[in-house]
Structure formats: structure tokens, C-alpha cells
Amino acid sequence: MQAITAHVIPPREEALRAEIRAFLQAQLQGMPAERRARSWMGFDAGFSRALAERGWVGLTLPTEYGGAGLGHFARFVLVEELLCAGAPVSAHWIADRQSAPLLLNYGTEAQRRFYIPRICRAEAFFCIGMSEPGSGSDLASVRTRAVPSEGGWRLNGSKIWTTNAHRSHYMIALVRTSGNPDDRHQGLSQFVIDLKTPGVSVRPITDLAGDAHFSEVFFSDVFLPDDALIGSEGDGWKQVNAELAFERSGPERLYSSMVLIEGWLALLRTRAAAGAGLRGQDTELLGRMLGQLAVLRSLSVGVTARLAEGESPLLEAALVKELGTTFEQWVPRAVADALAAQPELPVPAELARTVAYLMQVAPTFSLRGGTREILRGMIARGLGLR
The missing domain is CATH 1.10.540.10 (Acyl-CoA dehydrogenase/oxidase, N-terminal domain)
Structure with missing residues (x-):
């Protein structure tokens, strides 16, 4: 690396x-x-x-x-x-x-x-069909299968945790076209699926915050024409890793909690202007946040520079994603603790709702785009540690 x-x-x-x-x-x-x-x-x-x-x-x-x-x-x-x-x-x-x-x-x-x-x-609008029930983070163990049929393929199986499937027009899905799950990376292919095709059904999943971002998607004898295949049959593993590189290479993994930082900073300024003063712990916490954010942003700009030079910084992107989601998950907890340390001071309702929402959804930050364990394994291999 x-x-x-x-x-x-x-x-x-x-x-x-x-x-x-x-x-x-x-x-x-x-x-x-x-x-x-x-x-x-x-x-x-x-x-x-x-x-x-x-x-x-x-x-x-x-x-x-x-x-x-x-x-x-x-x-x-x-x-x-x-x-x-x-x-x-x-x-x-x-x-x-x-x-x-x-x-x-x-x-x-x-x-x-x-x-x-x-x-x-x-x-x-597109969604991604990767994860499956019972597979966890083991993407290579997919069981959804497409078999050759006259003029195309017949698809059966299911996907889960598919973001916005119930609102999307198409899915790009990783499915097995030969062999069995024990073959791991071999025999996988990608298809683009029109979600209005007969045999496709979508069931939204409601999360703790009351939103329905995720869905389960079921395929029952779905016919896919030959031109639904992306790339070559059996090249799906290579292609899906390139796709995940696009997902991990941008600054998306740094800023999920920025609106909360903005709101908390506005509250600190209001309190200071009203003569309430600032706790040393709050200024120290704010400094830690801004310092970490500056470093992470610099790393993310560095990944972008590598992309601009025509390189494929897969491991560097994995590192920034892992560090970035750790930061994103820490911020809501840290702000919630800082507000709770001064229960005598009022908290604006809008800020309280923002904290509550991010506390509920923050656990998902380290799941999307590859779990923490998967990314750390990639980083360890890049460093020659495994």
C-alpha cells in the first residue's frame, strides 16, 4: 500500500x-x-x-x-x-x-x-443486489442463481439489506451462474434487472428510526434476457470488487454526522454569547472532532488524487472508509454525552431530534460499503500482516 x-x-x-x-x-x-x-x-x-x-x-x-x-x-x-x-x-x-x-x-x-x-x-435509479440472507459479510457465498434459458436466463433467490430497492427502477445483482457456493469467487456474474419484471417482489424493512431504506428482494423464476448480463459470464467477482472500490473511494464515509456537529457548534456559540461560558471538556471535544476531520479529509483528498492519476487505490480507500465510519459513529455518542453532562441547560428540540436520529442509525455506518471486519482484513493483507 x-x-x-x-x-x-x-x-x-x-x-x-x-x-x-x-x-x-x-x-x-x-x-x-x-x-x-x-x-x-x-x-x-x-x-x-x-x-x-x-x-x-x-x-x-x-x-x-x-x-x-x-x-x-x-x-x-x-x-x-x-x-x-x-x-x-x-x-x-x-x-x-x-x-x-x-x-x-x-x-x-x-x-x-x-x-x-x-x-x-x-x-x-439503481440499487445493488449483493447481500443475501444467511451470508452475513461473506459476499462470495451467494446462492441466488441464474440458469441458462432460451433467449436468456432464469433467476431464483433473494437479496437483503438492499438500499432503496422499493424506490428504484433497476438492480445490478451479483448471482451465481455456475458451480455452487463452495466454489467461492468462481461462477459469479452480474445482471441488470428491471424491478418491474414479473416474478420480482420487494419488501421494505423498517429500521429503528422508523425509516425504510432497506428492503428484501425476492426472485421467483424471473426471466432475464441475454442483454441483461453485464460483462462476461463468470467475471462477476472481479467486477463487483471494482464496483465496491467506487463505493469506498469518495468522501461519503466522513460526513454522515456533519449536520449534528454544525448544530452542536451553533449551540455552543449561543451559550457563549449568552454569557454561559464553555466547559473545557466541550472545547477539547470540539478540537478533537475538527482535528480528526481535517486528517480524514486530507486522506480522502489523497485517494481522489490517486484516482485522478488513473490508479485504483483499493486498500487506501478501505483504510479511509474504516477510519471515517469510526469517526462518524463516535460523533453522535460524543455529542450526546456532552449534552447530558449539563442537564440543567436547555437543548433546542431540533438538535435533540438530530442527536436521537443519528444515535439510532449510527450502527449502520460501519456496515454499508463493507463491514469493519472485512475492511480490516483487506488492510492487514495490504500491510503483509496476513
């Missing part, structure tokens, strides 16, 4: 920030903090279409497929601003970040021409 050196976002890409902030200020005006705290789990198709009209969905995709043709640093700036503001980006997020690049790299020209322009217009 190469060292991630310090990098600076180029001035041209940095200049995008002012336009994005002005757009977000208009779009998010009046949205309460507890809603903004959902950010990339917040589903708003209208907001995604408004982004697409500005050319900000498919930012790095080629112009011939409807993208903006910009580079990785431009996407970093856009993502950072969206997530720090708490914009509801979930509708287009997976399609933009993972599905379109996967199709661009492995899909047929017909698949690229059909799907990618629709993604760039925020007209086609």
Missing part, C-alpha cells in the same frame, strides 16, 4: 464550490436538521432531477453518454458540499456513484447508451 501524500484540490474544481453552495441554500431552505442529517439516505427524486438539470449527476461520466466529463476532484467538491449541507441525495446516489461507472467499464455499448443517459438525467 502506497503512502497517501498531501494534495490540494485544483483551483478550477475548487471554484465550483460557490455555485453549489448557492444552489443548496435555495434548495434546502427551511429543511430541519433532523431531515438533513439523513443526507445520502434522504430520498428526494425532485431534488435529484434539479441536480441533474445543473449537470451535477454523472459529473465524471463522458459527455457522449450525457455526463459532464469532469474529473474526480470536481466530484469530490460536489459530494463534500452535498453531504455537509445534508442534501437528500439518495435517489440518484448509487446509480451515479457505482452503477454508471460499472456499466461504462464492463457493459456493452447498447447498455451504456440505454442506461447512462437516463442516470445522468436522474430518470433511472
